[in-house]
Amino acid sequence: MFVQLKKFMMADGVSGDEKNVSAVIAAEIAPYVDEVYSDAMGNLIALxxxxxENPKKLMLAAHMDEIGFMVNYIDDRGYLRVSKMGGIMFNAAAYAEVVFASGLKGVLVPEPTVPASDYKSANVYVDIGAKNKKDAERRVKIGDTCRLSPSLTKLLNGRVYGRPIDDRIGCLMLFEAAKSAKRFENDTYFVFTVQEEVGVRGAKTSAFAIMPDYAVAVDIGGSGDIPGCKPFAVNLGEGIAIKLKDSMVISHKTMVDLMKKLADDNKVPYQFEILEKGGTDTGVMQQAGGGCIAGALSVPTRYGHTGVETIDMNDVTGGVRILAALCETKLA
Ligand SMILES: [Zn+2]
Incomplete structure (x- = not known):
């Protein structure tokens, strides 16, 4: 799974510009499904x-977009100013390499007099090594997007770090479930959504088009086992987290109970997640049309939205088993 995950992570897909990652996932998942198509917004749907008889519609969603930057100004000396796409923490992004879809690289740097706590779009810039504005404009134009350079590295005990684990790990889990489920009882829509990081926009339109009876989003969560963090009852390596609540959704009891049962049946360890801040695609899938039975799986994650997002692949393996079992369950 490490190699497959890396393949998904290397493809770029800053919010609103997901075509490259979409093409990679489409090619990989096509052999395991009946139909692959994209909708107007760019969501990738594998059915x-x-x-x-009379199968229910099950929608599984993971967002393929990632946080990044859009060039909004080029100054006379050839430095680029950028607008943030999604929840960038500039103090974590500073003094790091960025890369454009063209392969062009640069470094994201704060102005020297600004304290780290105040880093923001207005006082950081990207240095691509250009000699002046004209030189920069030969390679970059206003509206181009770039991202922190992707990476994936193994740590101890099956743990890995890098970016954008958010949410290519969810994309990987959908892919692995499509690959490993033995039979499909329901019409299962694997949806790789766009623009989640800027306000769960792609999941909203795709859910309205599909009108699922059941929906599950897979995304990164948090972890409560790092020095100085707030009390949080989810730890890395102790199992995939079944979401109970976040700031956008209260998971449907039926879905929570079903995922708990599937985990127990398959001897998969799990935890329950209650996230005080943040939401996922579930928040809008639940409210599409007349509503549906919705829940979510969260991969326990340390250091989300940084260049060193850290997860335990054992949690991922368990989560894939639950998703595959869900595909195999005849939903009423
Ligand atoms: Zn995410």
Whole structure:
């Protein structure tokens, strides 16, 4: 799974500009589903038809977009100013390498007199090594997006770090579930959504088009086992987290109970997540049309939205088993 995950992470897909990552996922998942298509906003949808009579619609969503930057100004000396795309923490992004879809690299640097706590779009810039504005404009134009350079590295005990684990790990889990489920009882829509990081926008339109009966988002969560963090009952390596609540959703009891049962049946360890801040695609899938039975799985994650997002692949393996079992369950 490490190699597959890396493949998904290397493809770029800053919010609103997801075509490259979409093409990679589409090619990989096509052999395991009946249909692959994109909608107007760019959501990638892979449909595996259920074999049962009158199958229910199950929508599994993971966002393929990632946080990044959009060039909004080029000054006379050739430095670029950038607008943030999604929840960038500039103190974590400073003094790091950025890369454009063209392969052009640069470094993101704060102005020297600004304290780290005040880093923001207005006082950081990207240095691509240009000699002046004209030189910069030969390679970059206003509206181009770049991201912190991707990476994935193994740590001890099956743990890995890098970026953008958020949310290519969710994309990987959907892919692995499509690959490993033995039979599909429901019409299962694997949806790789766009623009989650700027306000769960792609999940909203795709859910309205699909009108699922059941929906599950897979995304990164938090972890309560790092020095100085707030009390939080989820730890890395202790199992995939079944979401109970975040700031956008209260998971449907039916979905929570079902995922708990599937985890127990498959002897998969799990934890329950209550996230005080933040939301996922579940928040809008639940409210599409007349509403649906929605829940979410969260991968316990340290240092989210930084260049060193850290997860435990054992949690991921368990989560894939639950998703595959969900595909195999005849939903009423
Ligand atoms: Zn995410």
């Amino acid at each position: 595996k038809k259920g074999r049962g």
